Amino acid sequence: MDWGMKNRMAQLIQSDGRCCFLPIDHGYFQGPTRKLEKPGETIKPLLPYCDALFVTRGVLRSSIDPNNAKPIILRVSGGTSMVGKDLANEGLTTSMEEAIRLNVAAVGISIFVGTDYEHESLLNLSKLVDEGEKYGIPVMAVTAVGKELEKRDARYLALASRIAAELGARVVKTYWCENFEKVTNGCPVPVVMAGGPRVDTELEVFEFVHDGIQKGAIGVNLGRNIWQNDYPVAMAKALRAIVHENATPKQAQEIYDGVKSRKQ
């Protein structure tokens, strides 16, 4: 691995081999998502507790202070919306030149395995990897499921994650699922977990993140279950403890309750 690639990977994955990425890219197809209407304000109290931000260039330039930022994973795929025909029909929205200009640590792209646009999205990933490798910029592949949340099972996610790794992604972002070890065991590059839509209790989030880490994930790229929570800092601190300090779900709940009682 060349120095630039190594250095960028080290910015993302901390010295303990783990990472907490904070995604705030949802607006690129969902519009002003609840609690992310003003992304700059949403992230301000959360920055100390994340290792990198996953964000589009528009929100990066308009809402993130370049003097006080975290490593950036730049979302470079899109071109569809919640109200359009097919969320899977994404293209590359942002050039590698732009990624270099923005001094990013990585770029991120969604792939849509099993959809009508599987082929295009996988070729987009491959082209992005070709460009990224040229300049030492790692690619994070997002195994997207669009509106079909039922696709979140080990067989499908293992397939999509492995394909992403085969095409050259340096990191794969996927969903947690039952038998998550099938996903991590079949994927030769680091796997991080997304959260998906908000779940009912904090403990459920702590439990699935803890399970995923035990089964080989190196961290999280978890958004709505943090910043849509009434106590986002409490949530971020508790999840960070699971990822970086091997806290149990019970210990994470205690951290959450402690911070919440101080109303942070």
Ligand code: 5RP
């Ligand atoms: C949106 C994304 C998000 O980064 C990803 O889904 C993680 O966020 P959340 O935990 O809210 O699901 O790729 O397309």
